[in-house]
Amino acid sequence: MRGNPDAHEIVAPGCLAAVLDLLTGAPGEWTPIAGGTELMVAHAAGRLAASRLVSLWGIRELRFITTGAKGISIGAGATFRDLRGDAGIADHLPLLAKAASWIGSIANQSRATVGGNLVNGSPAADSSPALLAYDAEVELVSVRGSRRIPYSEFHTGYKRNAMAPDELLLAVHLPLRFARHRRYLRKVGTRRAMAISKVALAGTAIVEEGVVSELRLAAASLAPFPARLYETEAALVGKSIDSRTIESAREVLLTEARPIDDIRSTAEYRKRVAANLLEEFLLELRSEGSPK
Amino acid sequence: MSGSQCTLRFTVNGENCAVQVPPMKRLLDVLREDLHLTGTKEGCGEGECGSCSVRMDGELVNSCLVPVLHAEGANIQTVDGLAASGTLHPLQQAFLKYGGAQCGICTPGMLMAATQLLSINPHPTMAEIREGLAGNLCRCTGFIRIFESVIAAAHNPSADQGAHAR
Numbered sequence: 410m411r412g413n414p415d416a417h418e419i420v421a422p423g424c425l426a427a428v429l430d431l432l433t434g435a436p437g438e439w440t441p442i443a444g445g446t447e448l449m450v451a452h453a454a455g456r457l458a459a460s461r462l463v464s465l466w467g468i469r470e471l472r473f474i475t476t477g478a479k480g481i482s483i484g485a486g487a488t489f490r491d492l493r494g495d496a497g498i499a500d501h502l503p504l505l506a507k508a509a510s511w512i513g514s515i516a517n518q519s520r521a522t523v524g525g526n527l528v529n530g531s532p533a534a535d536s537s538p539a540l541l542a543y544d545a546e547v548e549l550v551s552v553r554g555s556r557r558i559p560y561s562e563f564h565t566g567y568k569r570n571a572m573a574p575d576e577l578l579l580a581v582h583l584p585l586r587f588a589r590h591r592r593y594l595r596k597v598g599t600r601r602a603m604a605i606s607k608v609a610l611a612g613t614a615i616v617e618e619g620v621v622s623e624l625r626l627a628a629a630s631l632a633p634f635p636a637r638l639y640e641t642e643a644a645l646v647g648k649s650i651d652s653r654t655i656e657s658a659r660e661v662l663l664t665e666a667r668p669i670d671d672i673r674s675t676a677e678y679r680k681r682v683a684a685n686l687l688e689e690f691l692l693e694l695r696s697e698g699s700p701k
Numbered sequence: 702m703s704g705s706q707c708t709l710r711f712t713v714n715g716e717n718c719a720v721q722v723p724p725m726k727r728l729l730d731v732l733r734e735d736l737h738l739t740g741t742k743e744g745c746g747e748g749e750c751g752s753c754s755v756r757m758d759g760e761l762v763n764s765c766l767v768p769v770l771h772a773e774g775a776n777i778q779t780v781d782g783l784a785a786s787g788t789l790h791p792l793q794q795a796f797l798k799y800g801g802a803q804c805g806i807c808t809p810g811m812l813m814a815a816t817q818l819l820s821i822n823p824h825p826t827m828a829e830i831r832e833g834l835a836g837n838l839c840r841c842t843g844f845i846r847i848f849e850s851v852i853a854a855a856h857n858p859s860a861d862q863g864a865h866a867r
Contacts, residue, residue: 454747
């Protein structure tokens with residue numbers, strides 16, 4: 410342990426209103442901490458920059474999952490274990506249930522929250538590709554009120570997001586209109602558990618009479634933040650899936666992807682594997698098989 | 702920029718505890734240094750290896766990633782409390798009998814992860830055991846003897862009989 414517990418203040422106001430008051434009173438001063446699976450790693454290594462932390466753990470207003478007629482809402486404080494145990498998510502958002510099962514280990518899933526995964530803003534975030542493929546919206550809240558934006562507009566740069574200094578991520582909202590979509594999610598990492606993605610790809614699609622009529626593709630670790638692959642999508646929508654379409658979609662993806670070399674993989678490997686994942690999805694779409 | 706000491710109360714292995722500590726101190730360090738419960742080990746210190754696994758309010762957690770503030774009011778179980786009144790827990794007996802422990806660093810975490818698994822799934826399949834223990838790294842056993850120990854404890858709580866069921 411190279412960090413110094415005495416160098417950091419942490420408070421637990423216990424309710425959402427008190428947290429928002431604190432954030433408003435000193436914008437940018439307080440760093441929210443939920444399950445700590447990210448910030449406590451930095452703390453132990455002695456590189457936690459935040460000197461004042463406000464705890465979100467145990468705030469009931471943040472920890473919920475509700476399934477309604479039109480959508481599922483997930484509180485930012487819901488853990489990935491909460492997600493895995495939720496029948497609505499298993500039934501309606503299987504890609505998200507699958508992504509939740511990949512996160513770290515059981516001990517990480519019992520502490521790591523959806524909100525933490527998104528606000529932390531890792532390009533490799535496990536829940537992000539599925540949320541993007543399902544057209545998620547995020548709800549941000551402050552004493553000024555709340556607002557909803559598409560999750561695809563939340564990340565604005567490497568570890569940067571659209572939140573104002575006095576705002577907190579309140580919830581993620583998912584529409585329930587993907588029942589008849591074909592779907593795909595695959596993560597490539599060093600091992601099955603505990604591995605951070607080298608690359609991950611998610612997709613939802615409708616194929617009518619062999620033609621792609623609707624498609625969302627989203628990736629982790631292909632850009633400074635998890636993002637949709639709009640150019641690759643555009644190269645596929647309205648097309649029938651044949652070997653020429655697949656080849657040209659691979660080429661578009663190779664130019665659209667902007668991965669980097671880092672400790673976990675290389676840009677070249679990430680691009681090639683991403684193209685292979687895309688091809689796997691397209692071949693599944695071409696076949697008659699049931700959704701994965 | 703200073704974290705003043707605060708008094709926190711929680712239960713560890715059924716006993717009420719009160720500690721006077723900085724609230725950003727890791728639960729792992731409070732257990733070992735303030736409560737002198739040294740069964741819980743530090744491996745990587747970053748949530749990757751599972752050696753510091755304890756149960757907090759019925760959930761498995763890496764105690765190296767828990768600021769002790771989050772333990773306030775919690776019910777914590779550590780490996781130190783597994784052997785009730787001097788009798789080894791069936792999992793401990795099975796680990797001994799079937800070679801689930803070698804150097805011993807991962808063992809406390811393995812036992813707690815296995816305890817967690819069996820508490821929600823008393824008769825897990827091999828795949829479920831592999832998933833339940835996936836966050837716990839062992840560099841000695843090759844894992845198989847650990848998995849077999851868990852199977853033995855699950856199949857026969859007194860762990861008297863042969864394992865190698867799967």
